Amino acid sequence: MSTPPLASGPEGPHALRPLLTTVLDALHTGGRARGGPLPAGGPDAVAARIREAVADVLPEEGDPDALRRLVHALAEGAADPAHPWCAAHLHCPPLAVAVAADLAASALNPSLDSWDQAPAASELEELVTRALAREVYGETPSGAGPHRRTAPPRGATSHDAPGPDDAPGPDHALGPDHAPAALATTGGTESNQLALLLAREALGAGVRPVCGANAHHSLPRAAWLLGLPEPVTVPAPAGTLDPAALDAALTDLPGPHLVTATAGTTDAGLIDPLPEIAAICSTHGARLHVDAAYGGGLLFSTRHRHKLAGLSAADTVTLDLHKLGWQPVAAGLLAVRDPHDLTALHHHADYLNADDDTEAGLPDLLGRSLRTTRRPDILKTAVTLATLGRTGLGALVDQVCAHAHRLADLVDAHPALELHDRPTLSTVLFRPTGADDDTVAHIRRHLLHQGHAVLGRTRLDGRLWLKATLLNPRTTPDDLAGLLKLVEGTPPP
Amino acid sequence: MSTPPLASGPEGPHALRPLLTTVLDALHTGGRARGGPLPAGGPDAVAARIREAVADVLPEEGDPDALRRLVHALAEGAADPAHPWCAAHLHCPPLAVAVAADLAASALNPSLDSWDQAPAASELEELVTRALAREVYGETPSGAGPHRRTAPPRGATSHDAPGPDDAPGPDHALGPDHAPAALATTGGTESNQLALLLAREALGAGVRPVCGANAHHSLPRAAWLLGLPEPVTVPAPAGTLDPAALDAALTDLPGPHLVTATAGTTDAGLIDPLPEIAAICSTHGARLHVDAAYGGGLLFSTRHRHKLAGLSAADTVTLDLHKLGWQPVAAGLLAVRDPHDLTALHHHADYLNADDDTEAGLPDLLGRSLRTTRRPDILKTAVTLATLGRTGLGALVDQVCAHAHRLADLVDAHPALELHDRPTLSTVLFRPTGADDDTVAHIRRHLLHQGHAVLGRTRLDGRLWLKATLLNPRTTPDDLAGLLKLVEGTPPP
Numbered sequence: 004m005s006t007p008p009l010a011s012g013p014e015g016p017h018a019l020r021p022l023l024t025t026v027l028d029a030l031h032t033g034g035r036a037r038g039g040p041l042p043a044g045g046p047d048a049v050a051a052r053i054r055e056a057v058a059d060v061l062p063e064e065g066d067p068d069a070l071r072r073l074v075h076a077l078a079e080g081a082a083d084p085a086h087p088w089c090a091a092h093l094h095c096p097p098l099a100v101a102v103a104a105d106l107a108a109s110a111l112n113p114s115l116d117s118w119d120q121a122p123a124a125s126e127l128e129e130l131v132t133r134a135l136a137r138e139v140y141g142e143t144p145s146g147a148g149p150h151r152r153t154a155p156p157r158g159a160t161s162h163d164a165p166g167p168d169d170a171p172g173p174d175h176a177l178g179p180d181h182a183p184a185a186l187a188t189t190g191g192t193e194s195n196q197l198a199l200l201l202a203r204e205a206l207g208a209g210v211r212p213v214c215g216a217n218a219h220h221s222l223p224r225a226a227w228l229l230g231l232p233e234p235v236t237v238p239a240p241a242g243t244l245d246p247a248a249l250d251a252a253l254t255d256l257p258g259p260h261l262v263t264a265t266a267g268t269t270d271a272g273l274i275d276p277l278p279e280i281a282a283i284c285s286t287h288g289a290r291l292h293v294d295a296a297y298g299g300g301l302l303f304s305t306r307h308r309h310k311l312a313g314l315s316a317a318d319t320v321t322l323d324l325h326k327l328g329w330q331p332v333a334a335g336l337l338a339v340r341d342p343h344d345l346t347a348l349h350h351h352a353d354y355l356n357a358d359d360d361t362e363a364g365l366p367d368l369l370g371r372s373l374r375t376t377r378r379p380d381i382l383k384t385a386v387t388l389a390t391l392g393r394t395g396l397g398a399l400v401d402q403v404c405a406h407a408h409r410l411a412d413l414v415d416a417h418p419a420l421e422l423h424d425r426p427t428l429s430t431v432l433f434r435p436t437g438a439d440d441d442t443v444a445h446i447r448r449h450l451l452h453q454g455h456a457v458l459g460r461t462r463l464d465g466r467l468w469l470k471a472t473l474l475n476p477r478t479t480p481d482d483l484a485g486l487l488k489l490v491e492g493t494p495p496p
Numbered sequence: 497m498s499t500p501p502l503a504s505g506p507e508g509p510h511a512l513r514p515l516l517t518t519v520l521d522a523l524h525t526g527g528r529a530r531g532g533p534l535p536a537g538g539p540d541a542v543a544a545r546i547r548e549a550v551a552d553v554l555p556e557e558g559d560p561d562a563l564r565r566l567v568h569a570l571a572e573g574a575a576d577p578a579h580p581w582c583a584a585h586l587h588c589p590p591l592a593v594a595v596a597a598d599l600a601a602s603a604l605n606p607s608l609d610s611w612d613q614a615p616a617a618s619e620l621e622e623l624v625t626r627a628l629a630r631e632v633y634g635e636t637p638s639g640a641g642p643h644r645r646t647a648p649p650r651g652a653t654s655h656d657a658p659g660p661d662d663a664p665g666p667d668h669a670l671g672p673d674h675a676p677a678a679l680a681t682t683g684g685t686e687s688n689q690l691a692l693l694l695a696r697e698a699l700g701a702g703v704r705p706v707c708g709a710n711a712h713h714s715l716p717r718a719a720w721l722l723g724l725p726e727p728v729t730v731p732a733p734a735g736t737l738d739p740a741a742l743d744a745a746l747t748d749l750p751g752p753h754l755v756t757a758t759a760g761t762t763d764a765g766l767i768d769p770l771p772e773i774a775a776i777c778s779t780h781g782a783r784l785h786v787d788a789a790y791g792g793g794l795l796f797s798t799r800h801r802h803k804l805a806g807l808s809a810a811d812t813v814t815l816d817l818h819k820l821g822w823q824p825v826a827a828g829l830l831a832v833r834d835p836h837d838l839t840a841l842h843h844h845a846d847y848l849n850a851d852d853d854t855e856a857g858l859p860d861l862l863g864r865s866l867r868t869t870r871r872p873d874i875l876k877t878a879v880t881l882a883t884l885g886r887t888g889l890g891a892l893v894d895q896v897c898a899h900a901h902r903l904a905d906l907v908d909a910h911p912a913l914e915l916h917d918r919p920t921l922s923t924v925l926f927r928p929t930g931a932d933d934d935t936v937a938h939i940r941r942h943l944l945h946q947g948h949a950v951l952g953r954t955r956l957d958g959r960l961w962l963k964a965t966l967l968n969p970r971t972t973p974d975d976l977a978g979l980l981k982l983v984e985g986t987p988p989p
């Protein structure tokens with residue numbers, strides 16, 4: 004058997020060309036076989052088709068048709084986020100240009116743990132993450148004093164004592180001295196984990212996480228992972244964190260505290276009152292993290308950006324461009340106001356960042372992530388930002404927010420449907436008037452099982468709601484009306 | 497401005513086609529502009545070219561030429577793992593078929609945190625990860641008693657109390673009752689983190705990690721992350737963990753212990769004596785993790801598989817198919833002998849795995865990872881396994897191991913070069929006879945700066961060695977001889 008072709012090297016593009024044609028054809032035939040937003044028949048039917056397509060995971064001899072066969076099966080069994088009735092989750096349809104760029108990352112396969120595996124990609128990451136940090140914090144960081152110091156980085160000392168050269172200063176990995184920075188992550192969950200980790204390293208393992216009841220489930224999970232106390236939950240009676248309750252909690256609880264606010268809740272797309280929360284944190288000397296995995300995309304919109312007022316007061320901010328940024332997964336970020344916080348991630352491995360190599364000018368990249376080998380997910384983001392510009396990206400944000408208002412109007416005008424509230428971002432909660440929770444859950448599962456629509460669910464105000472998370476800029480008013488017709492037409496349980 | 501096209505939906509393949517042509521052309525022109533294994537001129541020159549290509553990360557108006565421009569710049573500034581003289585790290589050249597498959601994952605953008613975002617992809621992951629776990633453990637797990645129970649999952653109780661239905665049993669997410677399982681990860685580092693986390697949850701936060709001095713740097717970093725004691729280091733005088741020293745350490749130290757052995761060290765490609773280590777762990781009642789991120793690929797080779805004898809005795813095993821598996825990053829796995837260990841990762845988020853949805857048959861996927869949103873990296877692996885078969889994949893493993901022996905022969909026969917030792921995997925350590933460490937470090941940096949070759953470095957036996965990690969199956973004997981000529985021809989510092 005001859006050696007199969009590689010993706011890079013002089014022959015790479017030539018070898019990829021026919022294989023990509025196979026993939027595009029299989030995406031087309033698989034999508035046509037599916038026909039709707041997701042496959043019909045439910046989990047058992049989908050699993051049976053996949054088992055049939057796979058047959059033997061690792062056969063003795065290979066099958067040259069496997070690429071076509073498996074991509075067809077994956078496409079046939081996909082929940083397609085580009086279908087206007089696939090609207091359950093923060094699961095965006097990626098832009099074609101972002102997906103095309105992502106191919107180059109896979110083909111060249113740079114790894115961002117050392118310069119000699121990613122000379123250009125590491126510089127690109129540095130440029131793009133810094134620019135996105137500036138979107139959050141502006142050119143001049145607010146509140147990050149020029150020589151504000153954190154507690155000694157326990158991480159560095161515990162497994163590799165920092166030398167005298169480890170004092171914060173000009174650092175190739177972290178960029179210019181005091182400018183805010185950002186780390187690329189696998190998504191909002193990893194960003195939130197890192198935010199808690201940086202707080203633990205800055206304030207000690209006794210730091211007490213404080214979250215709204217509306218915060219993402221990854222916050223308590225991160226606390227568990229990192230060996231921190233379970234977060235104290237502050238009420239969010241209207242879906243957003245109650246500032247008075249936060250003030251009371253910070254008054255009562257021994258510190259130090261890490262408060263997490265949310266800009267764009269998963270359940271309802273709501274934004275916590277960031278300026279009030281920032282002021283309360285300042286009063287109590289609490290550290291502030293804002294989970295803007297969903298809402299952070301508003302930064303690109305001239306029309307909606309004002310809703311994020313107060314964001315720049317946060318010590319750390321979770322962003323996630325595989326939500327309101329139309330990237331394929333993964334495209335998470337953690338923006339950090341004071342780059343000195345990142346010294347906690349400094350890490351030494353002689354084969355990747357030997358001292359004499361670093362002194363000789365080879366950039367030290369290990370402190371940019373808790374991962375070691377790491378693909379340049381930043382490429383697709385860089386290409387998207389440059390291809391669309393702020394105007395183009397802002398227009399997409401405005402479109403999906405407008406769709407949400409349109410859907411809310413349709414629900415409001417519908418005699419048999421109840422609207423939870425006017426949307427803040429692109430999430431709309433609604434339910435059949437007078438239905439019980441079982442009926443609401445049944446409608447969602449029925450539409451899933453039939454392959455008709457993917458809607459989400461949210462429990463709020465003691466009741467279960469259907470959730471439409473509108474992230475598809477190409478959705479039309481007719482699509483929205485059709486979605487409501489599907490809900491209306493679902494037979495009772 | 498019209499809405500830019502999406503990657504999926506009926507129009508997706510059509511929209512992608514011209515963009516992919518742009519990417520392939522830019523990969524070609526960028527690679528030609530580079531000319532060698534990496535760009536010449538060192539970090540400053542590369543950074544200047546990237547800054548020029550990017551100009552403005554987020555311009556007001558978009559530029560339709562950005563895709564070509566940035567992919568060209570990334571390719572021109574890449575360290576190309578498909579070049580035979582790019583041989584520093586465990587940084588493999590990916591197979592074209594794997595990269596093509598990865599495009600489908602980006603285009604469809606399934607997310608593996610809930611069934612309704614990834615109906616087919618979640619089933620594919622289940623099938624492929626289980627098959628790979630069987631490669632490690634065989635059909636019948638050794639030592640995993642049918643009702644062996646672990647400590648209560650602190651993770652579950654700390655933020656979501658498990659109900660009576662949480663007892664281990666048939667579980668859609670984890671597959672058939674007692675069969676070994678595997679989790680998909682971003683790489684060996686995340687796999688090692690998970691291994692330590694599962695040990696913490698099974699044995700308590702007092703578990704003491706014990707590693708060889710040859711273990712990967714991600715082990716102490718994971719202990720730090722998880723709030724565990726710093727690992728006790730056992731000597732590895734010949735590059736592999738010394739069993740007698742391990743026995744002494746386990747005798748002296750209070751338990752419970754988690755021992756980590758390495759199958760394929762990063763520095764020298766050596767395999768710890770797994771059967772002896774397993775026997776010692778059994779005697780002392782210690783839990784055993786094996787980091788086989790590099791060596792795990794030998795499982796596919798009839799010729800070399802025997803070197804992994806003893807692997808199946810491990811409670812957990814790190815695998816990483818972006819090393820000896822020719823996948824683009826990320827392709828990590830953690831194989832777990834007793835799937836009950838995974839109950840520690842059970843996690844609840846009402847919008848993703850509400851109890852009534854799970855009872856109604858919707859698979860609960862959240863316990864498969866610490867990430868939430870998660871792309872199906874398993875697709876490219878599935879396509880590679882099916883396209884090449886065991887025979888094809890094993891042949892690639894055999895080829896790179898043979899290259900290492902060939903290079904060792906050439907070094908051995910060279911009057912001015914010293915060989916460290918015969919290779920076990922595909923890593924060869926060598927140095928100019930009589931050179932001091934500064935000269936060895938200089939040679940590596942000189943070749944990097946000139947753009948001539950990417951070689952690694954390893955400190956072993958008190959001296960610095962050049963490291964060639966041979967992962968390119970297409971490398972020829974002439975390539976290997978040429979690499980030694982480059983080293984020989986480097987002018988002194």
